[in-house]
Amino acid sequence: MAKLTPYIFSEDAKSQAAFYTEALGGEILDVMTFADGPDPNPEFKDKVMHLSLKAAGILFYMCDSMWAFERGNGMALSLEFPAEAEAYAAFDKLAEGGKIMEPLKKQFWGAHFGQLEDKYGIIWQVMTEMAAPEPS
Structure with missing residues (x-):
């Protein structure tokens, strides 16, 4: 593996x-x-x-880097946190000096999700674990 x-x-x-x-x-x-x-x-x-x-x-x-490079938008690093507080703290700190592309917020699929480009040009997706479905 x-x-x-x-x-x-x-x-x-x-x-x-x-x-x-x-x-x-x-x-x-x-x-x-x-x-x-x-x-x-x-x-x-x-x-x-x-x-x-x-x-x-x-x-x-x-x-x-020993050569000139350009960041691309073809890849993001995704961080999934078990707790909302952890996700929001990480998102806010990574966003310092960067650019928020999608604010971190609760999404229709049940998790919190946001995307940003940090001040070094790295794209991060920050999310919470999917909430367990509520029993019917």
Whole structure:
């Protein structure tokens, strides 16, 4: 069985990782710069080669991008919370400096759902678990 771990390319992985650990609760587990590797290029020595963090109980990997990149709208990271309070707190913190695309609110299917683009250009879908159907 495979395991999916989001890997985020960044212009400033350390700052972006700190933002996510603050917004979602968690910690940066490990940071390796290019200076830690074999034959480091002095131009990139302080750039992040690999960073791992745990936020909202999820493992993420990150690095400083070595090439120009553009964020796309073809993918979003979805976070599902068991409690409304957790979902709203995470949504509000991730939205700081970003753009709310769909406010977090109760939806017709029974869960709370919202979508935003954070200040780093990552699209997040934040939701609550589906409510159990009420007995008839």
